[in-house]
């Protein structure tokens with residue numbers, strides 16, 4: 651049985667103090683909501699500087715914390731990078747991998763994404779695995795091929811057992827931070843397709859048990875329609891996760 655996941659990707663926003671403040675406001679806002687018994691899981695993803703402090707701030711709450719990135723090596727001469735083991739030592743057990751900003755701006759190739767997935771898995775971490783097509787690719791009707799290729803190249807080498815650690819986030823690049831959202835039917839169509847790809851690679855059970863989030867300009871005004879779609883299990887939210895009241899409004903829609 652799948653639950654609903656509402657994940658906030660804070661990206662490179664908020665300094666240490668602001669991050670702690672936002673975490674505090676979110677937890678205060680949804681105090682007594684009994685997320686677990688309502689089948690809703692909330693995750694926030696601060697920048698690395700704030701990771702440990704936000705974990706500490708949220709330690710007695712039902713809200714989980716994820717990292718926005720890891721490097722695939724365990725340790726060594728990789729200036730500026732952080733490993734799965736290091737974020738785990740800060741009390742974080744989930745990581746976002748393959749975000750389109752990582753792919754487009756920092757050159758994370760499918761091979762690199764796959765290596766990061768393997769590193770996270772061998773460190774026992776859960777993964778929010780992001781995929782999405784560009785506007786150009788959609789216009790040339792390549793969106794399904796692109797999504798399938800991203801899944802095959804970064805994820806589908808995992809075993810059925812390892813797939814239990816995976817949450818997929820479908821984030822069409824043209825909808826990220828643009829204010830433009832995929833329509834409910836466009837999103838549902840792609841989520842259903844992703845489920846079919848998983849079924850063909852594994853089995854019906856794995857396909858039905860895998861959470862697939864939508865991401866790309868999710869806000870209170872479009873969350874209801876998206877969450878009502880049968881193959882959409884929640885959202886990965888950027889801009890609208892930076893204000894506690896707005897983020898919590900989306901959580902309330904999911905509850």
Ligand code: PGA
Pocket residue numbers: 659821825826827828829865866867868886887888889890
């Ligand atoms: P957005 O970002 O909600 O600001 O579009 C989503 C994401 O990149 O995860």
